[in-house]
Amino acid sequence: MTTPARERTRHEIVRQAMGLFQERGFGAVSLQDIATAAGCSKATVLYHFAGKTAVLAAVLEPAAADLARVVATARDMSRDAAQEFAITEFIEMAVRYRGVMDVVQEVIPVIYEIPEIAQLVADGIQLQRLLAGSDDPLELGLAGFALSGLMGECRHPGEHTEAELRRLGDVGLRRLLRPS
Amino acid sequence: MTTPARERTRHEIVRQAMGLFQERGFGAVSLQDIATAAGCSKATVLYHFAGKTAVLAAVLEPAAADLARVVATARDMSRDAAQEFAITEFIEMAVRYRGVMDVVQEVIPVIYEIPEIAQLVADGIQLQRLLAGSDDPLELGLAGFALSGLMGECRHPGEHTEAELRRLGDVGLRRLLRPS
DNA sequence: ACCATGCCTGACCGATCGGCCAGTATTCAA
DNA sequence: TTGAATACTGGCCGATCGGTCAGGCATGGT
Numbered sequence: 001m002t003t004p005a006r007e008r009t010r011h012e013i014v015r016q017a018m019g020l021f022q023e024r025g026f027g028a029v030s031l032q033d034i035a036t037a038a039g040c041s042k043a044t045v046l047y048h049f050a051g052k053t054a055v056l057a058a059v060l061e062p063a064a065a066d067l068a069r070v071v072a073t074a075r076d077m078s079r080d081a082a083q084e085f086a087i088t089e090f091i092e093m094a095v096r097y098r099g100v101m102d103v104v105q106e107v108i109p110v111i112y113e114i115p116e117i118a119q120l121v122a123d124g125i126q127l128q129r130l131l132a133g134s135d136d137p138l139e140l141g142l143a144g145f146a147l148s149g150l151m152g153e154c155r156h157p158g159e160h161t162e163a164e165l166r167r168l169g170d171v172g173l174r175r176l177l178r179p180s
Numbered sequence: 181m182t183t184p185a186r187e188r189t190r191h192e193i194v195r196q197a198m199g200l201f202q203e204r205g206f207g208a209v210s211l212q213d214i215a216t217a218a219g220c221s222k223a224t225v226l227y228h229f230a231g232k233t234a235v236l237a238a239v240l241e242p243a244a245a246d247l248a249r250v251v252a253t254a255r256d257m258s259r260d261a262a263q264e265f266a267i268t269e270f271i272e273m274a275v276r277y278r279g280v281m282d283v284v285q286e287v288i289p290v291i292y293e294i295p296e297i298a299q300l301v302a303d304g305i306q307l308q309r310l311l312a313g314s315d316d317p318l319e320l321g322l323a324g325f326a327l328s329g330l331m332g333e334c335r336h337p338g339e340h341t342e343a344e345l346r347r348l349g350d351v352g353l354r355r356l357l358r359p360s
Numbered sequence: 361a362c363c364a365t366g367c368c369t370g371a372c373c374g375a376t377c378g379g380c381c382a383g384t385a386t387t388c389a390a
Numbered sequence: 391t392t393g394a395a396t397a398c399t400g401g402c403c404g405a406t407c408g409g410t411c412a413g414g415c416a417t418g419g420t
Contacts, residue, residue, distance in 0.1 A: 005367065005417095025289035027207030031408060041369050046409065048367095108335060109205035109286060141340065141348040142355075145329040149356075152328020153321060155288060160321065168321040172356060175322075176329075179355050185387085185397065211378060221399050226379065228397095 010048050010058075013038045018059045021103040022157070026056060026110075057116035060104065063097040064120040071126045083133035087177065090127060091169040094150050095162050101154035131177055139177075146176045190228050190238075193218045198239045201283045202337070206236060206290075237296035240284065243277040244300040251306045263313035267357065270307060271349035274330050275342050281334035311357055319357075326356045 016037035020029045031052055035042040049055045070089045074082040094101055104111070104120075111121060124147075132143035150169045153160065160168065196217035200209045211232055215222040229235045250269045254262040274281055284291070284300075291301060304327075312323035330349050333340065340348065 009367080023289070025207060027205060028290060030406075032406085042408090043370075043410085044368055047369090052408065105332075106286065106289060109203070110208060137344070138348065138351060141333060141344070142352055144336075145333055145348065145352045148332020148335075149325040149329030152285075152332065153325055155328075156324075164317070164321070168318065168325065171318065172322055172325045175355050175359050176352060179359065189397080210376075212376085222378090223380085223399055223401095224397080227399090232378065 006048075009038075009040060009044065013040070013045055013048060013055065014058045017055050018099050018103065021056070021059060021106070022099045026103065026107045053114045053116055056103075056107065056114065060100060060117055060120060063093065063100040063104075064117065064123070066093055066097070067120065067123045067127065071123045071130070074130050079133055082130050083177070086127060086130035087173050090131065090150070091166055091173065094154055094169055095166050098154040098157070098165065101151045105148075105151045105155065131173070133177065142176050146173050149176075186228075189218070189220060189224065193220070193225055193228060193235065194238045197235050198279050198283065201236070201239060201286070202279045206283065206287045233294045233296060236283075236287065236294065240280060240297055240300060243273060243280040243284075244297065244303070246273055246277070247300065247303045247307065251303045251310070254310050259313055262310050263357070266307060266310035267353050270311065270330070271346060271353065274334055274349055275346050278334040278337070278345065281331045282337075285328075285331045285335065311353070313357065322356050326353050329356075
């Protein structure tokens with residue numbers, strides 16, 4: 001098997017980095033902070049990751065992969081089915097990756113100049129299109145509204161249980177995107 | 181009249197700081213960046229403001245004052261009238277202070293430890309209550325959803341005209357908070 | 361027993377950070 | 391004209407930043 005030490009250390013670094021990014025924001029977390037939290041040296045972090053942004057990319061990677069899967073799956077659906085699919089899947093992602101959502105929201109000002117996550121950005125725009133379910137600029141804007149809104153609610157960790165967050169996302173997205 | 185040089189310089193510092201905070205995020209902007217953009221020295225920025233967070237507070241001050249006015253005015257309204265008032269006023273504030281909204285959203289992770297803007301945070305929570313128009317946890321969550329959503333849409337400066345942003349806010353908030 | 365490989369670290373680098381201070385330029389009332 | 395008040399600045403401080411590097415240490419195949 002592949003050496004377990006490598007994966008164990010890498011995983012711990014990513015785990016601690018996510019918590020710190022969420023808590024203080026990407027810009028306010030230093031490599032030293034991450035290293036200390038992960039119980040290793042700063043040099044070790046840079047041994048496993050090419051730089052600070054590479055750590056960020058690793059933190060976002062699982063969510064990015066799931067998002068890519070959702071976007072790809074929705075490609076050969078009808079518009080309406082794709083919208084419905086995007087709504088339910090986005091809510092599940094928000095619940096599953098609520099910590100990551102928080103981080104993403106905060107790094108938006110600098111996200112565009114980090115090549116490691118260009119695909120995530122592109123998929124995010126595609127998700128917005130799917131959620132809108134239409135090319136109407138207003139509906140597209142509302143989809144952006146919905147994205148920011150649910151991601152924003154992920155920022156208050158202790159405030160909602162998983163079930164509450166799921167329900168909140170469900171009601172909010174449907175009111176916004178599927179008004180009766 | 182009060183010395184015009186003082187106010188002129190202070191105003192220019194605040195103006196440039198807002199643009200930079202919006203563009204790169206508070207943490208990624210240095211006092212030197214602000215000084216250069218404002219056409220003065222870093223020492224001058226610190227002559228006029230006690231520190232970096234004091235500059236942030238000055239950037240947020242006009243919006244904070246308006247928010248305090250809205251919250252105070254809504255105090256002696258009925259719940260329903262207060263909700264309606266909060267919706268329209270919040271939309272107007274989003275349009276008027278869209279740059280500031282962007283900054284606020286980005287500094288949320290550190291906002292709680294900046295005493296200069298504690299009142300703004302408190303008023304923000306009160307605004308959420310007003311928008312919810314009810315003590316139902318779900319409606320409170322949706323009000324938070326609405327806050328994050330509209331503020332998030334303020335992050336794409338060139339993407340919406342003032343009228344589009346106003347319309348987007350109106351439709352979005354009413355769908356979320358006043359579903360038919 | 362040996363050595364190669366891979367994991368990890370302390371020490372260090374130049375750059376930049378927010379902030380401070382002594383002193384200079386400007387302004388303006390007396 | 392003069393002197394105090396105001397506006398401003400260059401230069402410096404200690405701290406911390408992201409990142410590099412040479413070498414130590416453990417592990418496991420031979």
